[in-house]
Amino acid sequence: MSKSIKVEKLVFSYNKNKILDNINLEFIEGNIITIIGPNGSGKSTLLKNIASTLTPQEGTVFLGNKELKKYSLKELARQIGVVPQNTNIEYDFTAYDIVLMGRNPYIKRFQIESEADISIVEEVMKKTNTWDLKDRNINELSGGECQRVVIARALAQEPKIILLDEPTAALDMHHQIEILDLLKVLNKQKNITVIIALHDINLAARYSNKILLLNKGKQVIMGNPENVITKKNLQLAYKINMIVDKNKYTNSLQVIPLSNLKI
Numbered sequence: 001m002s003k004s005i006k007v008e009k010l011v012f013s014y015n016k017n018k019i020l021d022n023i024n025l026e027f028i029e030g031n032i033i034t035i036i037g038p039n040g041s042g043k044s045t046l047l048k049n050i051a052s053t054l055t056p057q058e059g060t061v062f063l064g065n066k067e068l069k070k071y072s073l074k075e076l077a078r079q080i081g082v083v084p085q086n087t088n089i090e091y092d093f094t095a096y097d098i099v100l101m102g103r104n105p106y107i108k109r110f111q112i113e114s115e116a117d118i119s120i121v122e123e124v125m126k127k128t129n130t131w132d133l134k135d136r137n138i139n140e141l142s143g144g145e146c147q148r149v150v151i152a153r154a155l156a157q158e159p160k161i162i163l164l165d166e167p168t169a170a171l172d173m174h175h176q177i178e179i180l181d182l183l184k185v186l187n188k189q190k191n192i193t194v195i196i197a198l199h200d201i202n203l204a205a206r207y208s209n210k211i212l213l214l215n216k217g218k219q220v221i222m223g224n225p226e227n228v229i230t231k232k233n234l235q236l237a238y239k240i241n242m243i244v245d246k247n248k249y250t251n252s253l254q255v256i257p258l259s260n261l262k263i
Contacts, residue, residue: 003064003079003160003193004029005050010059012045019045021217023059027210029160032187032194034204036228037214038238043197044085046214047163050195051082063161077105081154085165085197087146089138095149096134099125102156124155127182129175143170151179155186162186164196168203180207205229205253213237229253 010023048054125131168176211228213220215237241258
């Protein structure tokens with residue numbers, strides 16, 4: 001069965017402040033889809049509605065042909081892994097213990113982790129370069145290290161879809177590329193659908209099959225990077241003069257901001 005995500009007539013508000021306004025779109029499985037847009041455009045809120053951590057006031061989110069709200073939490077955790085924007089963890093566990101929690105959707109009550117579970121945890125920690133952190137307390141790690149551990153926990157769920165909200169924000173340049181390269185490999189090798197919110201338009205252009213541009217809670221356009229990352233679309237959302245051209249080294253579009261538009 002298809003595990004695409006479909007959003008129909010989605011409306012979400014905080015109090016009386018409408019954050020998402022009549023969103024209609026489909027995230028086709030097997031793609032890397034990046035959500036871009038100015039601060040306050042609704043990127044994080046859309047991801048939270050897809051992750052079922054928020055419930056829309058109007059409209060419906062489907063996973064495959066089934067409404068999201070009809071999945072049990074354990075069923076949903078086997079399908080969708082989530083890396084939130086805020087990765088602060090208040091409890092006192094090692095990095096290894098945190099990643100091992102990603103196996104909970106597969107473990108029955110009173111059951112202990114199997115050798116297969118242990119093997120999966122080791123594999124994803126090595127892939128995210130967190131294996132050397134396994135014995136360290138999660139609260140002793142840097143923001144970037146903690147972020148990579150939380151990504152490893154999501155991967156330990158073996159999800160069909162992974163949602164990431166600004167996963168590179170706390171990372172240096174080296175680890176930004178490392179994580180995005182890893183997501184690209186997982187997408188190609190395991191057909192994991194990646195839905196990621198990013199501020200960096202150039203990274204979005206480099207790593208995405210599809211891009212969704214939001215502005216003030218509405219979808220401006222969704223499509224291939226070449227169709228979305230245009231001067232016209234970006235100026236509409238970001239209100240800034242810019243140059244959009246091709247990076248000769250990465251062969252992807254790049255955006256060079258110039259100055260704010262006079263409005």
